[in-house]
C-alpha cells in the first residue's frame with residue numbers, strides 16, 4: 001500500500017495527548033484534520049489506542065494480535081477509499097472549502113471567501129475560529145503567494161497545519177497536510193511559496209506537554 005503521508009507530523013506527545021483524550025478541542029481538530037490527510041498518523045493513532053487500552057486493562061502493551069492489526073488496517077483502507085471519493089482541491093487553483101478536510105470543515109460552515117476574514121497587514125488575512133478555550137487560540141490564516149507569514153511573538157507553542165499551498169521555513173518546505181510546530185525558542189520567519197496562496201489552520205498555546213511520572217511512562221511507548 002503506497003504511503004503518501006505528509007512529511008511533518010504532530011509531536012509525539014501531542015499524539016499521546018490526543019489518544020488519551022486530554023488535548024484541547026482546537027488542537028484535537030488540528031490533529032484529526034491532519035490525520036484525514038496522513039495514513040501514517042492514522043496508524044499511529046490506532047496503535048496508541050491499543051496501548052491505551054492495554055494500560056487501562058493493566059496489561060503489558062504487547063504487540064497487537066495479527067487479527068486486530070488486520071481489522072484496523074481494513075478500517076483504515078475503508079477510510080482511504082472514502083477520502084478519495086470526497087471532493088478534492090485538485091481542480092482549484094486557490095483555496096476553497098473543499099481543500100479543508102473534516103473535521104475542520106464542519107467548523108467553517110460556508111464558502112471560504114464569504115467568511116469574515118480580517119486583514120493582518122498587506123498580505124495576510126486571519127479568521128479566528130470559535131473552537132478555542134482554555135487559553136488556546138485557533139484561526140485560519142491565508143497568506144498571499146510569496147509573502148511572509150505573521151511574525152511570531154508568542155510565548156507558547158504554535159502548531160500550524162497547511163491546508164493548501166505551501167510555506168518555506170528555513171530549509172523546510174511545509175505543504176498540504178504538513179504540521180509545523182514552533183516554540184518561542186525558535187526564531188523563524190516562514191514565507192509562503194511563490195506558486196499559490198497558502199491556507200493554514202493555526203493553534204497557539206494548545207498542545208499539552210506531558211511531563212511528570214505519567215508522561216514519562218506514556219512517552220516510553222512513543223516511537224515516532
Ligand SMILES: [Zn+2]
Nearest residue numbers: 009038040041
Ligand atoms: Zn502525520
